[in-house]
Amino acid sequence: MKIEYVKVKRALSKSSLPDLNYAFNPYIGCMHGCVYCYGRCFTKDKEASDNWGEVIKIKENILQLLKREVKRKKIGVVGISTITDPYQPIEEKEMITRRALEILSSAKFYISIQTKSDLVLRDLDLIKGDRFDVGVTITTLNDKTARLIEPRASPPSKRAEIIEELSEKGVKRWIFYGPIIPTINDDEETINEIAGLAKETNTEVIIDMLRLRPKIILSIKRSLGKRAEEILELSKNELYMERILRTVKSELNKRKVRTSFAFPQLSLKAFL
Ligand code: SF4
Numbered sequence: 001m002k003i004e005y006v007k008v009k010r011a012l013s014k015s016s017l018p019d020l021n022y023a024f025n026p027y028i029g030c031m032h033g034c035v036y037c038y039g040r041c042f043t044k045d046k047e048a049s050d051n052w053g054e055v056i057k058i059k060e061n062i063l064q065l066l067k068r069e070v071k072r073k074k075i076g077v078v079g080i081s082t083i084t085d086p087y088q089p090i091e092e093k094e095m096i097t098r099r100a101l102e103i104l105s106s107a108k109f110y111i112s113i114q115t116k117s118d119l120v121l122r123d124l125d126l127i128k129g130d131r132f133d134v135g136v137t138i139t140t141l142n143d144k145t146a147r148l149i150e151p152r153a154s155p156p157s158k159r160a161e162i163i164e165e166l167s168e169k170g171v172k173r174w175i176f177y178g179p180i181i182p183t184i185n186d187d188e189e190t191i192n193e194i195a196g197l198a199k200e201t202n203t204e205v206i207i208d209m210l211r212l213r214p215k216i217i218l219s220i221k222r223s224l225g226k227r228a229e230e231i232l233e234l235s236k237n238e239l240y241m242e243r244i245l246r247t248v249k250s251e252l253n254k255r256k257v258r259t260s261f262a263f264p265q266l267s268l269k270a271f272l
Contacts, residue, residue: 001031003090007059011066011100012073018263019074020112023083024051024066024104028057028097031088032116032153035223036179039083041213052219053152063099070107073104077110085153087117100124112174115152118162124169133172135160135206140185148215148224149184167201177248178208178262181226182234186244191251199255207248208262210235 005153012022028045030037033053040052048055080086086097101123104111113120113127114135120127127134140146141156153159166173172223177194210216211237222229227249232242 002051002055004057005060007060008059010069011062012069013058014077015079015082017082018080018194019077020082020185022073022078023081023107024062024086025081025084026059026062026086026094026100027081027084027090027107029053029055030057030084031056031090032085033148034150034153034217035143035219036149036181036210037111038211038213038255039214039217040213040219044084056088058090058094062096063103063196066100067104070103070109075107075109075256077112078104080111080113082114085115086113086205087115087116087119089117089119089152091117092119092122093224098123098126102182105131115162116150116159118158120162120167122161124171126163127171128169130172134166135164135174136166137176137178138163138191138197139179139181141176141197145190149181157174161225163197163203164202167203173201174204174206175207176206176262178206179210179246180207180241180244181210182231182240182244183226184231191248195248195251195255195257198252200259204258204260206260206262209245209246210240211227212236245257 002243007145015021015023027041028043029048030039040049043049045057080097092095110131112133136159138156138159143155146156163173163175165198175198183231217232249259
């Protein structure tokens, strides 16, 4: 893995994601190296984008910039992070995310964290009050499946523990069940386990399906070998995906779990 320090020009960028005003990405690239990661499509740094999971750039001046920017930007919701994981392993030593939480919360910004790492638990002393929410991506509760598609992220059992702890501490939280990948994590067992965890911890579930951008197709072909063809075929099959989404929605509704679709504008009929 190649790791280097870089200087950047800004800390907060405008976000077009639903419910976010700004994005804060402390690192370029992500050590977790998920097979389906859209970060590789939106990361401008070609080296990190082309070698997703293998090249990490640490934004060494981002905290100085953030301190200045929070004084002149309008207060809003900051997504941490949108194209990297703010709690990937390098954060344990660098602590950029932790320092950013301190700066943003003193400036009274709202903070929406999304991660796949139990390192987020380190910062629970800061994550409190109604200015925070934490999303944990749980695509499966099966360790073997997770290793296949999210090779270096915390195992699902650890991610379930994050949700349990956030629930105990009363932190606003959500499970991100996405992307739903045909034949990988769209089976009955996965749907029931995720719905069960959401029910037990009274946690909202946000759903998303796989989106086939060229770099994602390439990554799936490279990493999933023979299984790729069927996955790609079924992902394009609207009837198949609609049936899966209906099942997911119905299992969550049955348990009275709050559910929404990550990108309502792109949703299939089942969610309209
Ligand atoms: S954890 Fe998130 S940002 Fe990192 S590789 Fe996986 S999907 Fe991409």
